Amino acid sequence: MPKVYVITGGAGGMGKAIARRFCQKGTVLLADVSAERLEQAAAELQPLAAAQVAHRVVDITDEDQVNELAVAASGLGELGAIIHTGGLSPTMADARRILEVNSIGTGYVLKAFLPLAGQGCAAVCVASMAGHSTPRNAAYDSILTQPLAPDFVERMMPFTQDNPGAAYGLSKLGVILMVEDQAWEWGRKGARIVSVSPGTIDTPMGRQEAARQPMMKQLLDMTPLGREGTADEIAAAVEFLCSGESSYITGTDLRVDGGTTANVQKLNRQK
Structure with a gap:
């Protein structure tokens, strides 16, 4: 059977960049909340694809819809990623909504696809x-894993x-912690689970944040590589993490942030 690659947020900047790389490997199933954007993404990707580019409207905070996505994926072939x-x-x-989508939504996705x-x-998982x-x-780490x-x-x-900013940071820490916490369960099935932490990335969402949050410019100024990342650079990291080349990498996070985190931590130590 063909391998199936399911991409949530598949109509977004990172999601489409990832789909472009995976649509040559097997069947791609895109999931997003916007039917219009999904149809546009599928139409854009299908001419590049070696197999089917399917799509499904899914609200990841609705457990039934996430479970239905998993059922749809199983009907298309063996899960590759x-x-x-x-x-x-x-x-x-x-x-509140950020916690619901970023934390509970991630919990539903991992539960349904395990x-x-x-x-x-x-x-x-994108952190x-x-x-x-x-x-x-210790006051919230164990909460974030569940x-x-x-x-x-x-x-x-x-x-x-x-x-909202604090909720976002906590929710993304939660993604990192969930990946660490669930490595054993996925490993018992011969599977791996990892997270990727993007820095300042040039996507529609990234540009919206940069326009509305002055601190994003400050973070960019502290980035050793001196520029924003691209959606395709995130996609390249994801492709590597899904490949046999990363077969001993699980339960951990890969920062793809141009060195921003390392430099911020260094500056904080020097204060």
Whole structure:
């Protein structure tokens, strides 16, 4: 059977860049909340594809819809990878909604696709360098690893102080922690799970954040490579992490941020 590569947030800048690389490898199934954008993405990618580019409207905060996505994927072939790029940035929603989408949504995706994982399969979750600037803390780390707990949002909201930026950082730290926490479960099936933390990336979402958050310019000024990254540079990292070339990499995060996190940490130590 052909391998199937499922990409959430598949109509976004990173999602489409990733799909361009994977549509030559097998069947691609794009998931996003916007039917119009999905249709445009599929139409753009199909001429480049070696196989089918399927698409499905999915709200990742709806467990039934995520489960239906997994069922649809299983009907297309053997799962090669689940690549989870779907999420909200700080200017897109309030703190509660960011936790729902970035944390609970990720929990639903990983839960739904674990049963499909087999030997050589990979799960790649997009986190953020914001997850590395959010301190690990015994008060909330264990909460973040279990976003499907009934009281998850209520327990996390006090730590956000109702601030979308804080909620975003916490939610992305949560993605990193979930990947670490679930490595054993995925490994028992011969599969791997990893996260990727992009820095300042030139995508529509990235440009929206840069336009509305002055601190993004400050972060760019502290980036050793002196520029924004591209969606294709994230896609290249994801392609590597889904390949046999990374067959001993699991339960960890790869920063693709031009060195921003390392330099910020260095500057903080020097204060």
